[in-house]
Amino acid sequence: MIHAIVFFPLIGFLLAGLFGRSLGAKGSEYVTTGLMLASAFLSWIVFFRVGFSEIEPDTVPVLQWINTGNLTINWAFRIDTLTAVMLVVVNTVSSLVHMYSIGYMHHDPHRPRFFAFLSLFTFAMLALVTSDNLLQMFFGWEGVGLASYLLIGFWYKKPSANAAAIKAFIVNRVGDFGFALGIFGLFVLFGSIEFSTIFANVPEYMANGKDGETVLNFLGYELSRANAITVVCLLLFMGAMGKSAQFLLHTWLPDAMEGPTPVSALIHAATMVTAGVFLVARMSPVFEFSPVALGFVTFIGGTTAIFAASVGLVQNDIKRVIAYSTCSQLGYMFAALGVGAFGAGIFHLFTHAFFKALLFLGAGSVIHAVSDEQDMRRMGGLRTHIPKTYWMMIIGTVALTGLGIPFTPIGTAGFFSKDAIIESVYAGHGLFSNYTFAMLVIAAFFTSFYSWRLIFMTFHGRARASTDVMDHIHESPRVMLLPLYILAAGALFAGIIFAGQFIGHGTHTNHEEWYNVFWRTALFAGESNHILAEFHHVPWLVKLAPFIMMVSGFGLAWLFYIRSPHLPKQLAHQHYGLYKFLLNKWYFDELYDLIFVRPAKWLGRFLWKKGDGWLIDGFGPDGVSARVVDITNRVVKLQSGYVYHYAFAMLIGVAVLLTWSMFGGVS
Numbered sequence: 001m002i003h004a005i006v007f008f009p010l011i012g013f014l015l016a017g018l019f020g021r022s023l024g025a026k027g028s029e030y031v032t033t034g035l036m037l038a039s040a041f042l043s044w045i046v047f048f049r050v051g052f053s054e055i056e057p058d059t060v061p062v063l064q065w066i067n068t069g070n071l072t073i074n075w076a077f078r079i080d081t082l083t084a085v086m087l088v089v090v091n092t093v094s095s096l097v098h099m100y101s102i103g104y105m106h107h108d109p110h111r112p113r114f115f116a117f118l119s120l121f122t123f124a125m126l127a128l129v130t131s132d133n134l135l136q137m138f139f140g141w142e143g144v145g146l147a148s149y150l151l152i153g154f155w156y157k158k159p160s161a162n163a164a165a166i167k168a169f170i171v172n173r174v175g176d177f178g179f180a181l182g183i184f185g186l187f188v189l190f191g192s193i194e195f196s197t198i199f200a201n202v203p204e205y206m207a208n209g210k211d212g213e214t215v216l217n218f219l220g221y222e223l224s225r226a227n228a229i230t231v232v233c234l235l236l237f238m239g240a241m242g243k244s245a246q247f248l249l250h251t252w253l254p255d256a257m258e259g260p261t262p263v264s265a266l267i268h269a270a271t272m273v274t275a276g277v278f279l280v281a282r283m284s285p286v287f288e289f290s291p292v293a294l295g296f297v298t299f300i301g302g303t304t305a306i307f308a309a310s311v312g313l314v315q316n317d318i319k320r321v322i323a324y325s326t327c328s329q330l331g332y333m334f335a336a337l338g339v340g341a342f343g344a345g346i347f348h349l350f351t352h353a354f355f356k357a358l359l360f361l362g363a364g365s366v367i368h369a370v371s372d373e374q375d376m377r378r379m380g381g382l383r384t385h386i387p388k389t390y391w392m393m394i395i396g397t398v399a400l401t402g403l404g405i406p407f408t409p410i411g412t413a414g415f416f417s418k419d420a421i422i423e424s425v426y427a428g429h430g431l432f433s434n435y436t437f438a439m440l441v442i443a444a445f446f447t448s449f450y451s452w453r454l455i456f457m458t459f460h461g462r463a464r465a466s467t468d469v470m471d472h473i474h475e476s477p478r479v480m481l482l483p484l485y486i487l488a489a490g491a492l493f494a495g496i497i498f499a500g501q502f503i504g505h506g507t508h509t510n511h512e513e514w515y516n517v518f519w520r521t522a523l524f525a526g527e528s529n530h531i532l533a534e535f536h537h538v539p540w541l542v543k544l545a546p547f548i549m550m551v552s553g554f555g556l557a558w559l560f561y562i563r564s565p566h567l568p569k570q571l572a573h574q575h576y577g578l579y580k581f582l583l584n585k586w587y588f589d590e591l592y593d594l595i596f597v598r599p600a601k602w603l604g605r606f607l608w609k610k611g612d613g614w615l616i617d618g619f620g621p622d623g624v625s626a627r628v629v630d631i632t633n634r635v636v637k638l639q640s641g642y643v644y645h646y647a648f649a650m651l652i653g654v655a656v657l658l659t660w661s662m663f664g665g666v667s
Contacts, residue, residue, distance in 0.1 A: 002060050002077050005042045005087060006126045008035040009094070012119035020112025028112035029102050032119045036095035039122075043087040050084040051501060057081070059132055059196070066135070070191065076132040078195060085346060086129035086278055089353045090271050092490075094122040096483035100361050101262040103480035104368060108260075114154060118266065121147030125271050129278060134183045134193040137279070141179065141243065144272045145172050151267060152259040164255040171252040175242015179279075182235035186286075188216055189228060199285040202229075206289050229286065233293035236283055237300075244276030244330045247304040251588055253327055257319040261364030264319055265357045268326055274349050277333045284342050295431025298338025302425075302436030305331030307586065309446035313453075314572075314582045317374050318363045321454050325400065326356055328443055329418075335436045336421040339428025341535065344420040347502035351413035354490030355399035361484055362393040365476040366458060371469050376454065381463035385473040390459050392484040397455055399491035401448040401550045406543055409496065416495030418444070419546045420503045420535065426542050427534040444546045448553025456561035504536070 012032035020028050049055050057080035066073040077083075098118060105111050124143025131137035145168075153165030183193055190198050190205070209215075209225035216228040223231060240246070245253035256268050267273070280287060280297065287293055308327035315321045329352050336345030367374055369386050383390045395412075402418045404411020422444070425437045463470055475481075560568050572579040581587065617623070638649075 001042055001046065002079060002130070003062070005039050005046065005091065006077065006123070006130055008039040009119045009122040009126065011035060013116050013123060016112050016119065017116035020116065023112065025111040028115050029098075032115040033095070033098040033102065036091065036098045036119065036122065039126075040088075040091040040095040043084075043091040046079070047084040047088045050079060051081050071187075073133055073135055073193070075136060077130040078132040079130070082278070082281060082346065083130055085350055086274075087126070089274070089350060090122065090125050090129060093271060093353050093357045094118070094125075094266055096357065096486060097262045097266040097361070100265075100364070100480050100483040101260075103477045104262055104364055105260065110154075114151075114260070117147060117150045117154065118262070121151060121267065121272070125275070128275055132195060134186065134195075137282075138179065138183060141176065141239070141275065144267075144275060145169065145176070145243075148172075148256070148267050148272055151263040152256050154259055154263065158258070161258040164252075164258040168252040168256050171249055172242045175239045175249055177238075178235045178242075179239025182232050182239065185216060185218070185228070185232040185235060189225075189232065195282070202286055202289060226290075230290040230292045233283070233287050233290045234296060236279060237293065237297055240276030240279045240334075241300065242276070243279075244273050244334070245304075245327050246276070246300050246330065246334065247307055250304065250308065250327055251585075251592065254320050254323045254585070257317065257323050261319065261360060261367060264323070265360035265364070268323060268360075271353075273326060273330060274333075274353075277330065277337065277345060277349050280334065280337045281342050281346055284337070287337075288340065291430060294338050294340065296338075297334050298425070298428070298430055298436050299432040301331045301334030301336075301338055302432065302439035303331070304328065305335065305443040306439040306446070307331075309443040309450070311582055311585050312450040313446055314579060315450075316377050318366065318376050318379075318454060318458060319360070319374055321376075321450055322356070322359050322363055325359075325447065325451070328447060329356065329400075331443070332418060332421050332440060335425050335440060338436070339425050339430050339433055341421065341424035341428070343502050344417065344424045344535075347499070348417035348421055350498070350502065351399070351417040351491075351494050354413055354487050354494055355396045358392060358396040358484060358487035358491050359400065361480070361487065362389055362396055365389040365480055365484070366393075368476055368480070369473050370465055371472060373465065373469065376457040378464050378466075378469075379458045380461045380465070381459070382473065383459040385470075386475045388475055388481055389484070392481075392488050393455060393459070395488040395491055397451045401451050401553070402444070402546055403550065404495075404547070406547045407540075409499070411495060413491050413493070413495040416499040416503070419543070420499075422546055423535040423538045423542055426538050441545050441549055445549035445553045448550045449557050452554050452557035453561055456557060460562060461565065 009032075012035040015023065016028040016032050023031060050057065057078075060077040060079060062075040062077065065075040098115065101114065101118065105114055108114065121144060124140050124147055126140070127143060128137055128140025131140060149165045149169045152168055153161050155161045186198060187193050190201055192198060206225060206229065213224060214222040215225050216223040216231070218228075218231055242249045253268060253273070257264055259267075287297070305328045308324045308331065312321050312324035312328065315324060329348070333345045333348050333352075336342070336348065365386065366379070366382065366389060369382070369389070370379060373379065399412040399414045402412065402414040404415025404419075422437065422440050425433055425440060465473075584590065
């Protein structure tokens with residue numbers, strides 16, 4: 001079964017990619033979508049079998065991959081609860097995106113190529129989440145990077161799409177460099193890159209270390225066991241920062257919205273950007289031995305959450321608002337992982353897949369309705385024109401903002417998962433827990449404000465689109481609406497159904513038992529169980545804080561965009577510097593352009609003009625050829641074509657010959 005789950009998307013990619021012309025656009029759509037639906041169905045079976053039954057986690061061998069020296073790596077599938085969760089997330093969202101794309105990409109002439117790329121991306125992501133070793137994970141890691149590049153730049157005739165694809169590829173290479181170094185470091189420390197070997201040996205490895213013993217030399221520093229584990233974890237997290245668009249390596253994510261909207265939903269809402277979260281969760285048995293690394297993860301998560309949420313307050317592109325929301329929610333996930341609440345972080349990854357994919361696909365439905373317009377300032381009044389899309393966006397918004405009734409088991413998916421993270425961070429005793437708790441609470445307020453701002457600007461108020469656009473507004477076809485309905489159900493009920501398995505129910509005495517059964521792999525042991533026991537018992541004001549922030553953000557958005565629409569412009573004029581700072585995304589693009597891009601261009605131009613042009617070519621082939629040409633030009637001048645010139649040259653030659661003969665004879 002697991003072979004079918006992983007390889008069905010690969011088969012779809014090969015069929016649509018190699019035989020797309022023979023199958024035709026419709027055939028490519030149906031083949032790839034059908035295989036994805038089958039893979040998603042099988043994923044849910046695995047999810048319930050592994051997580052809710054007595055079947056023990058297992059490793060399924062596929063083939064022998066690498067055997068060289070002391071390194072032996074087999075391609076195998078690691079099947080445990082974490083894998084089962086990721087299979088459900090990846091395949092459910094991907095299958096719905098495939099279905100949605102049948103309608104959204106209906107007029108595109110290159111649909112076979114598009115669906116082939118979607119399936120390729122899904123296969124790479126499945127290879128990543130089912131990996132049994134770090135090299136296999138790195139294969140999937142780079143595969144989703146390649147597929148992301150192809151999908152972001154799918155409309156390759158559009159310069160901005162090409163630039164966004166290149167930017168995503170390059171920024172991710174920075175993180176991938178750290179990830180690769182982390183893999184090398186683990187191999188040096190443990191002599192293996194298989195998860196089972198590393199996880200089994202790390203406790204004994206840390207316990208048996210001698211004081212001052214050097215086990216790793218990194219950048220000239222001799223590291224002890226504890227410091228080596230910290231450095232390796234930080235390098236792995238560097239890879240996670242790039243792939244999951246965390247603070248400092250986040251700049252590629254908003255620009256990636258240049259790709260088709262289904263791409264945004266698939267790659268940048270539910271799957272690729274969660275690969276970094278999956279990496280840290282998978283390597284949690286190693287991270288738990290490095291409080292410094294976990295503290296850094298917590299700090300970056302909290303900083304990303306507040307940074308991205310603040311930028312989302314003023315964005316006007318409907319997809320960019322949701323993109324920054326994704327970046328912020330990923331910060332929540334990493335904050336949970338950093339304090340050891342691994343179950344809460346993965347639970348938010350799980351629920352976030354439903355409501356964020358719903359919001360992206362809903363935004364695509366809006367863009368489809370208003371003739372590809374993405375600026376919310378040119379929308380408004382769409383509620384009555386596309387009511388089905390409107391209510392789906394409302395459901396996605398209430399799930400994102402965490403609507404629910406405090407102290408009761410009634411609420412949307414975000415109510416359970418996001419509140420659990422905030423409470424876990426408060427209960428955490430690691431570095432930066434207090435700072436991160438404050439950032440997450442403020443980010444919850446910002447999230448509510450910009451989410452409702454999007455709803456009010458897009459669907460309420462007066463219509464700001466042109467008359468021609470308003471005359472052609474229409475609801476999306478059923479093939480696009482059906483995925484929205486399914487995702488809406490998940491956004492509403494996933495929290496109620498699965499909260500007990502991911503984080504336990506505070507009202508039940510056996511919630512830890514339920515949790516331990518679900519996470520039977522013992523991946524999230526120790527600190528995770530400690531947080532699980534404490535976060536249900538935080539002060540009531542902490543539990544109430546997300547609800548207060550949600551209501552406050554909604555009220556302020558209603559005041560600004562329904563009650564007094566003139567206030568946002570007035571406030572922007574009064575605080576123009578702050579407004580421009582947020583609108584320009586804290587000027588990170590400009591800063592990186594100044595620090596990295598311009599010096600790189602200057603260096604490249606200098607090496608081109610001076611190093612290659614003046615030095616190498618000037619004194620090398622170009623210089624030699626120039627001297628030859630110069631000499632031949634001078635010699636050519638001797639060939640005048642006049643007989644008396646040639647006679648004169650002959651007389652000089654005879655004179656020279658006689659002179660040489662005379663003096664030669666004398667000597």
